[in-house]
Amino acid sequence: MQYKFKEPVLGRSNIEKYQCTIEWRNGRFIADEPPASGGKDTGPDPHTLLLSSVVSCTLITLRMYIDRKGWDIPNIAVNGNLYADAKDGKTITVIDRDILFLSPIDDERKLRLQEIASRCPISKILENESRVRTFVFRDGETEKKIKYGNEEITVVWKPEFCQHSTRCFTQLPDVFNPKVRKWVNVNGASPEKIIEQVKKCPSGALTFFLNKDSNESE
Numbered sequence: 001m002q003y004k005f006k007e008p009v010l011g012r013s014n015i016e017k018y019q020c021t022i023e024w025r026n027g028r029f030i031a032d033e034p035p036a037s038g039g040k041d042t043g044p045d046p047h048t049l050l051l052s053s054v055v056s057c058t059l060i061t062l063r064m065y066i067d068r069k070g071w072d073i074p075n076i077a078v079n080g081n082l083y084a085d086a087k088d089g090k091t092i093t094v095i096d097r098d099i100l101f102l103s104p105i106d107d108e109r110k111l112r113l114q115e116i117a118s119r120c121p122i123s124k125i126l127e128n129e130s131r132v133r134t135f136v137f138r139d140g141e142t143e144k145k146i147k148y149g150n151e152e153i154t155v156v157w158k159p160e161f162c163q164h165s166t167r168c169f170t171q172l173p174d175v176f177n178p179k180v181r182k183w184v185n186v187n188g189a190s191p192e193k194i195i196e197q198v199k200k201c202p203s204g205a206l207t208f209f210l211n212k213d214s215n216e217s218e
């Protein structure tokens with residue numbers, strides 16, 4: 001596994017309700033909530049940031065494509081908005097994106113650019129399956145560890161170290177299965193077999209401890 005960014009986006013909450021400072025690799029900006037939600041609107045709210053991501057990604061993707069084709073379409077505007085729709089007992093968020101060509105364009109190119117816009121990277125993230133994983137740390141702790149245990153053994157996985165060598169799940173698929181959400185099933189084999197496999201992890205992403213020998217919790 002390799003993260004897209006060397007430096008993660010870092011947010012810190014400020015004393016002023018609900019202002020927070022977002023630091024990215026080349027600067028920082030303020031995010032907030034509108035007064036209706038108890039904030040002071042000193043920066044974009046999270047939904048606006050999400051829409052900004054769709055809008056900017058659309059514009060950048062179109063610009064790159066137009067430049068590659070050498071087309072003369074200098075000015076484009078995109079607006080985005082969203083609403084929640086209830087369907088079959090589920091709430092679905094619908095994002096509408098309007099692309100406005102501010103210079104002349106024929107129908108064929110317009111349709112082609114509509115298709116290109118629909119495949120911009122952020123659209124793909126939002127429309128394909130994605131997950132938000134949450135890790136918690138105390139101050140001073142930085143290493144992500146996920147533990148999978150039963151009463152005898154606990155397997156510890158450090159996702160940042162995993163090189164996706166596939167060794168664990170090709171050699172012991174009853175225990176390691178990346179296609180399911182809880183991907184380590186420590187009840188899938190004997191502790192001895194699990195230990196043997198964990199020791200073959202080339203990156204050190206997998207470690208184990210026997211519960212009877214350890215004071216570790218969780």
Ligand code: SF4
Pocket residue numbers: 161162163164165166167168169200201202203204205206
């Ligand atoms: S063997 Fe180690 S590095 Fe390879 S996929 Fe499994 S956990 Fe990741």
